[in-house]
Amino acid sequence: MPEKLIGSLNGLEEGGKGLRFDVQSKAGEVIPAFVVHFDYQYFAYLNRCGHIAVQLDYMPGEFFSDDGQTLICATHGAEYAPDTGACLGGPCYGVGLDPISIEARDGQLFLISEEYDVVVNDD
Numbered sequence: 768m769p770e771k772l773i774g775s776l777n778g779l780e781e782g783g784k785g786l787r788f789d790v791q792s793k794a795g796e797v798i799p800a801f802v803v804h805f806d807y808q809y810f811a812y813l814n815r816c817g818h819i820a821v822q823l824d825y826m827p828g829e830f831f832s833d834d835g836q837t838l839i840c841a842t843h844g845a846e847y848a849p850d851t852g853a854c855l856g857g858p859c860y861g862v863g864l865d866p867i868s869i870e871a872r873d874g875q876l877f878l879i880s881e882e883y884d885v886v887v888n889d890d
């Protein structure tokens with residue numbers, strides 16, 4: 768499967784700010800996405816709440832709840848498991864986040880996908 772550079776792992780702290788980036792589908796749709804560091808691993812999802820298709824972070828990159836154990840949507844408080852994207856509570860009503868495959872290697876993060884290309888590194 769083709770791999771595409773998302774960005775550096777620098778600054779992606781465990782339970783800290785996430786890395787935002789955009790993906791583009793084969794149909795040309797540009798969709799915000801993000802990576803978080805949790806439980807010594809990296810997980811990426813489309814930045815789209817299961818309740819309403821809005822971005823989760825209230826401030827760019829702020830995805831974690833205060834205790835660092837869940838990802839939380841700033842709009843109505845839906846909570847998701849950082850390692851699976853599963854809906855844990857709130858108005859996501861069982862609809863989880865859409866995961867995207869990534870790989871961390873040599874200090875860099877790569878998207879592993881035939882479905883999407885990386886468009887932009889936000890910061």
Ligand code: FES
Nearest residue numbers: 816818840843845
């Ligand atoms: S839009 Fe995310 S909880 Fe409602």
